[in-house]
Amino acid sequence: MKLVKVCGMREATNIREVEQAGADWIGFIFYPESPRFVHEVPDYLPRKSKRVGVFVNAPKEKISETISLFGLDLVQLHGNESPEFCENIRRSGVKVIKSFRVGDEFKEEEVEPYHGKCDYFLFDTQTSLYGGSGEKFNWETLLNYRGNTFFLLSGGITPGDAEALKTFSYPKCIGVDINSKFEISPAVKDAKLVKQFIKVIKNPGNKIDNKTLLI
Numbered sequence: 209m210k211l212v213k214v215c216g217m218r219e220a221t222n223i224r225e226v227e228q229a230g231a232d233w234i235g236f237i238f239y240p241e242s243p244r245f246v247h248e249v250p251d252y253l254p255r256k257s258k259r260v261g262v263f264v265n266a267p268k269e270k271i272s273e274t275i276s277l278f279g280l281d282l283v284q285l286h287g288n289e290s291p292e293f294c295e296n297i298r299r300s301g302v303k304v305i306k307s308f309r310v311g312d313e314f315k316e317e318e319v320e321p322y323h324g325k326c327d328y329f330l331f332d333t334q335t336s337l338y339g340g341s342g343e344k345f346n347w348e349t350l351l352n353y354r355g356n357t358f359f360l361l362s363g364g365i366t367p368g369d370a371e372a373l374k375t376f377s378y379p380k381c382i383g384v385d386i387n388s389k390f391e392i393s394p395a396v397k398d399a400k401l402v403k404q405f406i407k408v409i410k411n412p413g414n415k416i417d418n419k420t421l422l423i
């Protein structure tokens with residue numbers, strides 16, 4: 209695994225800790241219904257980790273305003289945004305991640321129109337929520353993904369999944385997105401757990417110890 213995105217951050221001190229833990233990308237949720245909703249600019253924003261803004265069916269103007277306010281590098285779209293909308297956001301100079309909710313079977317026809325219109329896909333679990341459900345889907349369904357767009361694996365990934373992820377070698381998978389299963393409370397991550405997880409999945413020789421995982 210090459211890349212780890214830690215999503216749903218809000219508190220300055222915690223953002224700094226997670227950045228120091230080695231997160232490549234840090235996500236901020238701009239969806240008011242989320243318990244991780246970011247309503248003001250934190251006192252610290254990551255400098256080394258890339259900043260990702262997560263939106264659900266937000267208007268273009270709101271996204272553009274937030275890109276400027278937070279200095280976003282990437283925009284992640286979790287709603288019913290069209291391929292044209294993705295392309296339009298991309299023209300603002302940010303990379304675009306389009307999220308898809310995966311159920312029992314992988315639907316190639318759903319993702320197909322988005323190739324070339326965004327930079328990455330994110331495969332999350334199909335639930336009644338737009339994201340942050342803490343639910344896992346069957347990763348094997350992604351064996352049916354034939355596209356060329358690189359993707360992030362997401363949905364209920366836990367600290368205990370680090371070992372299994374070392375052997376997850378889908379050619380187009382560039383990394384993982386972690387969120388609720390690393391939380392102490394909504395939007396507050398256990399930076400120690402994040403650090404251990406990153407260490408293990410980026411260095412195949414390392415094993416995570418159960419004491420750290422609290423299992």
Ligand SMILES: O=C(O)c1ccccc1NCC(=O)[C@H](O)[C@H](O)COP(=O)(O)O
Pocket residue numbers: 215216235237239242243244262263264286332338339340341342343362363364365385386387388389
């Ligand atoms: O996290 C949220 O509350 C959220 C709400 C609405 C849209 C997206 C949201 N999160 C985006 C993410 O990238 C999450 O990390 C992803 O859905 C996985 O979350 P989890 O299942 O908790 O690991």
